[in-house]
Amino acid sequence: SRIAVPPRPETADQFAAALSTCTRCDLCRHATQAVPGEGPADARLMLVGEQPGDQEDLAGRPFVGPAGKLLDRHLVEAAIDRDRVYLTNAVKHFKFRPQNKRRIHQTPNRTEVEHCRWWLDLERERVQPDLIVALGKTAALALTGNGDALLKRRGQFEATPDGTPVLITVHPSYLLRLPDPRLKAEEARAFTDDLAKARDHLA
Numbered sequence: 171s172r173i174a175v176p177p178r179p180e181t182a183d184q185f186a187a188a189l190s191t192c193t194r195c196d197l198c199r200h201a202t203q204a205v206p207g208e209g210p211a212d213a214r215l216m217l218v219g220e221q222p223g224d225q226e227d228l229a230g231r232p233f234v235g236p237a238g239k240l241l242d243r244h245l246v247e248a249a250i251d252r253d254r255v256y257l258t259n260a261v262k263h264f265k266f267r268p269q270n271k272r273r274i275h276q277t278p279n280r281t282e283v284e285h286c287r288w289w290l291d292l293e294r295e296r297v298q299p300d301l302i303v304a305l306g307k308t309a310a311l312a313l314t315g316n317g318d319a320l321l322k323r324r325g326q327f328e329a330t331p332d333g334t335p336v337l338i339t340v341h342p343s344y345l346l347r348l349p350d351p352r353l354k355a356e357e358a359r360a361f362t363d364d365l366a367k368a369r370d371h372l373a
């Protein structure tokens with residue numbers, strides 16, 4: 171008998187429908203749902219995070235929790251309109267370990283990132299952004315194949331294998347976790363500067 175090959179998703183709705191049945195890795199077993207990217211198909215700027223967090227997993231939308239709220243503030247400071255940006259994640263299912271009644275975030279491993287890159291590549295093909303901002307190490311790995319430490323790379327332009335420029339920066343959760351208020355303020359300013367660099371690149 172013949173195996174039915176599902177059609178390649180073209181529209182955002184087809185993409186979300188196909189993604190919702192993904193079993194490419196084990197993360198689908200415990201997450202509530204896969205979270206597709208969101209934003210206009212003609213966005214010039216794509217922002218890529220790591221994976222949905224607790225709130226994104228429940229809502230089915232990217233960057234709606236604390237990291238997303240902080241990202242929103244920095245986008246405003248950098249004069250970037252969130253509604254014109256395509257926002258997505260390197261990995262589409264929430265990876266966590268249960269602890270009492272909480273779900274504690276776990277970083278996806280390289281295999282999970284590689285399995286999920288199939289979806290990220292489809293989003294990149296559909297949107298064809300002029301510039302992608304990698305928020306943190308997982309996004310930088312997914313987009314460039316380079317898993318080196320982030321802090322030497324941040325603020326710099328790298329590229330996807332097919333040549334789309336990728337500006338590397340930190341993840342907003344990193345800012346949320348910094349305990350020292352002075353360092354936090356400095357890093358927050360640098361994050362806004364990186365986003366402003368992305369805006370200027372597109373001007």
Ligand code: URA
Pocket residue numbers: 219220221222223226231232233234235237238259343
């Ligand atoms: N962190 C991410 O990387 N992505 C989200 O969607 C939310 C938090």
